[in-house]
Amino acid sequence: MVDVFSGRLLVSKDGRSVDPEEALQNKVVGLYFSAGWCSPCRDFTPVLCDFYTELLEETQPPAPFEVVFISSDHSAEEMAGYMRAMHGNWLALPFHDPYKHDLKKKYNITAIPKLVIVKQTGEVITDKGRKQIRDKGLSCFRNWLEGADIFQNFS
Numbered sequence: 440m441v442d443v444f445s446g447r448l449l450v451s452k453d454g455r456s457v458d459p460e461e462a463l464q465n466k467v468v469g470l471y472f473s474a475g476w477c478s479p480c481r482d483f484t485p486v487l488c489d490f491y492t493e494l495l496e497e498t499q500p501p502a503p504f505e506v507v508f509i510s511s512d513h514s515a516e517e518m519a520g521y522m523r524a525m526h527g528n529w530l531a532l533p534f535h536d537p538y539k540h541d542l543k544k545k546y547n548i549t550a551i552p553k554l555v556i557v558k559q560t561g562e563v564i565t566d567k568g569r570k571q572i573r574d575k576g577l578s579c580f581r582n583w584l585e586g587a588d589i590f591q592n593f594s
C-alpha cells in the first residue's frame with residue numbers, strides 16, 4: 440500500500456492523522472467507496488462494520504485487514520458525521536484530498552458502495568468485496584489472504 444498512498448496521510452475515525460505505510464503494512468486492504476447520503480451504502484456499512492470488528496477484535500491474533508474509506512460525501516462535515524455514526528474503527532482518505540478522484544478512476548468506480556480488496560501493491564484481489572461479504576461472511580477473508588501474497592500467521 441506504500442505505492443497507493445505514498446506521500447499521503449490517512450485519518451482515523453477520531454480525526455487523528457495516520458501514516459499509511461505503518462497502518463497498512465502487511466495487510467489485506469479494503470478500499471471502501473461510499474457516502475452517507477447513499478442508502479445502499481448506509482445498508483452495507485453496518486455489515487462491513489461487523490465483518491471488520493469480528494476480524495480485528497474477536498480473532499487472535501487480529502486478522503491482517505484494514506479498511507480505507509474513500510468518501511463521495513458532499514462535504515467534510517457530512518463525511519465526518521457518517522464516519523462517527525456508522526463506521527467501524529477504520530481509516531479514511533481526508534475529504535479534501537483530490538487523490539480520491541484518481542483512486543475512483545484507477546479502480547473503475549462507477550457506482551457506490553464499492554468495496555475493492557487489494558494487495559500491498561494496490562493490485563486488485565477482487566472488486567466484489569461487498570457481494571462476497573454478504574454471500575460468504577468471514578470465510579471470504581481467507582480467499583483474499585491467499586490472493587494477497589503477504590506474510591501471515593493468521594489461522
